[in-house]
Amino acid sequence: MASTRNRGKLAYKILFWFLLISLAPMIFVGWHLVGITQQSLRKETLAMQESLAVGFSDTTYKYVTTFRNVLTETAGLEDFVSMNPVKQQQYLNRILQIHFAVLELSVLNEKGVEALRIGRFLGNAPEMRDFRAEEVYTGAMGPRGQFIGRLERFQGLYPTVTISVPIMDQRVQPAKAVGVIVARVSLNGLSTMLAMEFPASGKSQAAVMTRDGFLIAHSDPREIYRPDARMPPEVEKVLTSQDNVKGGGEIGLEGGKRLLGAFSLIDKLDWIVYVQQPVEAAYQTAADMKAQIFRVLIWVVLFTVLLSLAVAGHITQPIRILKEAADRLGKGQFEDLPEVVTTNDEIGDLAQTFLGMSESLKEKTGELIHAKQELEKFTKFLEKRVDSRTRELKAAQDELIKKERLAAIGQMASVVGHEIRNPLAVINNSIYFIKTKLGTGGEPDAKITKHIKIIESEIQQANGIINEILTYSRQRELQLEKVRINDWLEELLSVYPFPAHIQVEKHFDPANPFVEIDKTEMQQAVRNLIGNGIEVMPAPKGGKVTIRSIIPEAGWVRVDIADAGSGIPQDVLDKIFAPFFTTKARGTGLGLAVVRKVVDHHKGKVDVESTVGVGTTFKLYIPTTA
Amino acid sequence: MAKLPKLLIIDDDAHLRESLAEVLELDGFECHQAGAAKEGIAAASKIDPDAVIMDIQLPDSSGFQICQELRKRSKITILIMMTGRFLSSEEKKQGFELGADEYITKPFDLAELSARIKQLLSRNAAKGQ
Known part of the structure; x- marks a missing residue:
């Protein structure tokens, strides 16, 4: 949280733009690159598969024609033309010995009926069949001079092909067909070759089939040795509808699986060689490339994030310091502001401006504070003045009251003093008179003298009191x-x-x-x-x-x-x-x-x-x- | 027998005048009394006193006011003013200008007063010769 607050929103904006700027072209280029790669890989893969198919169609044809050639050669032999069954059997047995793929051999007479029949799994007296109406006979006897067809599954499992060539008597002109030699050949060898060429460990598979869907060979033995062996219907449909000699493309299977397939037609046999691999396998390189680009992308993102954070931090650091300083300024703290970095750019200019502003603010605030203090001082001074004036007034008032009171006391004292002084004077006079009178008549009584003295003293005392009061209350300039x-x-x-x-x-x-x-x-x-x-x-x-x-x-x-x-x-x-x-x-x-x-x-x-x-x-x- | 000096005492307080007169008579003065200003002026005209002792405040007039009146009679040589209160310097000065010779504040020392009158009388007598 602290670092989030430290970096601020600006840092994240910068980060966002950095990411956008750096990643967008990369993603764009990467996307295109992968597309182009996929395109070319597709082409390349297809071409390769096509060439494989072409190659294998050649091999297949050669495989089949090998047996035909054996038959042709054998048919050309003099002993064979003679149609001597014993001799013929000898040759045929030799063929069986040499070529393991040949399962059965027959010789048809010129009428198309089986004259000789030997086979690996036939008994001693096999049934002799009539081929007159069949292509095995008519094909061989026809202008083409051979027949390759009649695809069947031996024992319901193993695909076989029947090959027949005419037995031509060269001794007469023109040469005349005297019979037909027929061989039923196992096609397991083709599957074995395919399996070697396209091993189960690989992703690719190959197959050979007829136009009508008979599966002749397959690189996967599990696919081929079955009574109902056929290619998946989607593939079969695509392949049987082709007019071209060769080609390829993507095929979607039921269940969403996609295949990249190529085919080549063996036109002489009217068979189709088919090579396929899953699209994923075909595009493995493209996928690798994608992964690679993705990895690079992650590194770029990481790098960009770190770089942006560093750059954003570097850029926003002085701004944040400025902000902090501004916050403090806002709170009225002019001292101990954070050290503002003055770099040689706009942020530096901003910092300079800020410093100027804070100085000016400080000065202005100082002036304000000073003015406020002055005002307070002045107010205090005024208050003091008012207080002192109030005190003076109070004192003056008190003084006035005192004076008035003194004046009143003085007036009263004056009257009272005067009024008392008269009787005092009278008493004084009288006692003086008495004293004088007593003095003229000889020595007076000691007690009388004493009391006269007391009276005189008291008169003095009373007079003293009156004097004091009058003195105190006297208002004089x-x-x-x-x-x-x-x-x-x-x-x-x-x-x-x-x-x-x-x-x-x-x-x-x-x-x-x-x-x-x-x-x-x-x-x-x-x-x-x-x-x-x-x-x-x-x-x-x-x-x-x-x-x-x-x-x-x-x-x-x-x-x-x-x-x-x-x-x-x-x-x-x-x-x-x-x-x-x-x-x-x-x-x-x-x-x-x-x-x-x-x-x-x-x-x-x-x-x-x-x-x-x-x-x-x-x-x-x-x-x-x- | 030598003629006794004549004193005229003017005061509205009968006891004061009487007691003062009788004391001063013991000291050898011939004392006359008056209770008011008018009466005093009339008595002065009649008896022609050597000295007048009078209160500053009289019921019908201020003592100062009759000073001048009494002074017109050349025979009156001494004017002694009695007062029961303090006199300001101004008042005293005014009194002296109007002819007062002495101020005494009640109650007064009679022996001193008697001696003072005698002194003033003898001084005037010496001047007159």
Whole structure:
């Protein structure tokens, strides 16, 4: 199956045409050759059979005439003419002794009556017959001077012929017939000769017969020694109807068998010599030739098939490779294509064209793929843009919501703050009044003093809370000032009321870049961070607050405010910048929210790093300016 | 006995005015009170105060609006504005242009306020001589 698929249909077409081209003339020529051969063989065979028949007719005639001559010679003898029966018997006995074929001898007197009769199988006193009216006598006595005929079967089996010649008395003029000498001769010798000439092992047979069908001799002994021996009726019919002296042709027997027969007429005896052989035997050579041609044909077919397969394979191989390559191309595989053979012919041209096409296809596909990739990239880019725009919008919206919310909170806080500040102010005034009054009247009660202090402290605290809320919710325009970061930090730290238990450490970047900040707001942010740092390191232990300025990358300065407090756990760390989130017992939770708001306001960012038990570092990123 | 400096306190919150007035009276000021802008202007015309302490937001008018009115009276030397909210720089600037001398945010440190008024008064007195 694999080889079938490998060769393809083209190979079989080529094979078919090769076979047709090579076999058709051969079959044609072979056919004709066999025909011609058969024709000539037929002629040749017929001619040969004819000559055999002619030859044998001659032999037969000679065979018969030998006996006639013996009779003629004997009849010419003086002793015989004298018609002395004793003498005659002596001669006749001698003939019987010499010629085994002679079965019987008689002498007829001039009247045609048997005067003497001897034979091999006759008794001592055989019957004397009268031949006056018979041809045996009249023929011999007639102008022909002889008689050869009267064919009979001796003992019903063996063909015999009767020959008679006149006994002429030469002593008188003209010579006068005084009697007739008659011999009955066995014709078995003819059959024996035929059998020797045409042996049973051969295919040919020969026969001698009379015109009326009496079978005289046959090469096959089984055919001749029979009471009813005759040739097959078809043969007999053909032979007895011939007018020619010799001839031949095909004879069809009953049962389909065909014979090639030839005949020759022994006109003096009016006998027919017939030679036959089966057509198959006659055409044996033609059949051999046919077989030979057939064998050659088979070889030619085999050779042609192999040759065509080889040639077809050779021709179709590059085409199949091309097809395979084209199939792969069709599947979009441009790499690892089968090696296309570029021969110096049309197939080579096709391969060249194919290679060109595949290159072009590859290029075009590459371009397509590239374009597709570009498109995908562009689509992705667009999607990203859309995403980012969406995010921006969302952020802007969130920002807006936040701002609105802050504005609302601010408004409310402002109102509430104002409204609470009034009573606070009143309380403050009143307690001041009381304190002053008490002070003028001597040393006041210690507990009263203590409680006045508590009230004052709480007023401060309440005021602080209001301040934080108002600061966080205040919507104000930035009032940017260009300052050197280190100088500004230095100024801020110099007035910050650090408690005694806190150490302050400063590490300022020598670059000391310029920043544009709203000093009030940024100060608030830094102060909140420092304040937080101080709060997580309470007295008496205290701790260290470290303030740093660093340039993390071009265009930015980072202000770190680090404490050595207890640190902030990670889960808390995420929420510390949210407004109102607090872990303190008292606090608005707005300190770090303010920090973030301020930093955001400055287009910076705030980061925090904390390790529990080590401390927390807040990092403010502020954009620098030239 | 030297004449006590006269203060006019204008605020719609009676408790605030009263408590402030009484505290400042302890510190040696002669305090007058008014609950609204109109009333305040009338009182100022009548009593001719040395200093005015007034709320920025009054029921009938903005404190800033009456600054000018009060300034027309040359005797009024000091104008202190009280506020319960944050003031923007713009507002503060406007206030200063209209004649305000000082801003204080409620609740305020009374000792500091008293000292500040006294300081401003003595400075003006020194200028006047």
